[in-house]
Amino acid sequence: MSVEVKIFDQLADVAEDAGDALSRGQQPILYDRMRWFEMTQKHCGNGRTPLVVRAMQGDSAAWMFLCRTGKRSAEALTSWYTLAFDIVRRGEDRGLIEAIAGDLGDLARISLAPMASPARIVEGFTAAGWKAFVEGSTQNWQLRVPDSFDAYWAARPGKLRSTVKRKAKKANLEIRIHRAFDEDAWADYQAIYAESWKPEEGSWDFMRDFVTEEGEAGSLRLGIAYQEGRPVAAQLWHVENGHATIHKLAYAESAKSHSPGSILGEAMFRHVIEEDRPATIDYGTGNEPYKADWMDAPRPLYRIELFNPRQPAAWAPLLKRKLSALVRRSATD
Incomplete structure (x- = not known):
């Protein structure tokens, strides 16, 4: 043929x-x-x-x-x-x-x-x-997800677990995880990004379309951490077909001493592993050292x-x- x-x-x-x-x-x-x-x-x-x-x-x-x-x-x-x-x-x-x-x-x-x-x-x-x-x-960087969040967390470096436990008590963060597009949460995400170490976003229009459509499809996980009502950290995940990807993360530099990114990270991994139960999670592209604390190995x-x-x-x-x-x-x- x-x-x-x-x-x-x-x-x-x-x-x-x-x-x-x-x-x-x-x-x-x-x-x-x-x-x-x-x-x-x-x-x-x-x-x-x-x-x-x-x-x-x-x-x-x-x-x-x-x-x-x-x-x-x-x-x-x-x-x-x-x-x-x-x-x-x-x-x-x-x-x-x-x-x-x-x-x-x-x-x-x-x-x-x-x-x-x-x-x-x-x-x-x-x-x-x-x-x-x-x-x-x-x-x-990728992770083969174990049977439970507790098993996953027990395998993380002791320094990470200790930091999250110690800082979480003092930071007293409120964490909200959205599975659909929310205007207020999106505005908070942009505010955090503007206060972070991140370079200017390549295309906010692309990101808004992406978040809106994946929210409608049920694959969006947008986590926002607040300290005394102020947004201080954000993570944007995509979860679908047994796989989760961490697309974006940022935290406000002014809140860095409280480790809001790590505290939110623990909450996001707990939520996705317990609620969505993916077989694998990946940390996007790049070989930043912090990814080794959360993942198994890079490919x-x-x-x-x-x-x-x-x-x-x-x-x-x-x-x-x-x-x-x-x-x-x-x-x-």
Whole structure:
């Protein structure tokens, strides 16, 4: 059976072509859904033109969501909010990735990140004549959730448990955990963020859309800690299909001595483990030292750089990559 491949430069056309194949009901991973790509393009697209390739064979289909960065270059259609990128699939993708690579022959270079499992894309593009280079991009700390919160908490470092117990008595925080969008809670979240060490939010419009829609779907967990009525710490989680992700956290610098972030963290883990009972929890991307206190271990996330040797524009960067690989290999010999 032949593979049908189609290329799109408008997300509305992708959505119409896909039907419900890229909906929440069909795609269990948040970052694989049509709506996620639509919000990314709308709020974080920076004027980039989408480049989406769909390959279909029988009931199986695969989509690669890219955006153009130049006449002969493209990258994953992601933003700083995208914690995982991959080919989006329906059914088996055998042969479909190679077909996608074959129809991207006018490109010289493609960059994809962050990826947990690059092997299948590398295999498919290599089969189509592309050259692939895989390198570490960042890390994703994860936790295999035990049977109870008590078991989880007992396994945390003693210093963390002691700090939370000691500071909680003095801080006297009121903690509210919201499972739906709430205007007052959202205003408090923004106030905390403004008082925190965090850089300016990339797109408040994206975040509001995300929180609103995930609240409607029942997957939002927004925790706010108050001290004498003043919001001092916040955590934004997403819980769905047996998995929880900690997307955002912040605390007011003025309340730092009370460790409101740690106190709220303990409450959030207790709530999610006891109420939602996910199999796994992850701490987004990044290798900040504090994550080791709350998680089991990190897993690597990768960047794939793909070069098409049939395009002259790929020759110089491809040669540079090959020379760099030789230098690194010589240094370790």
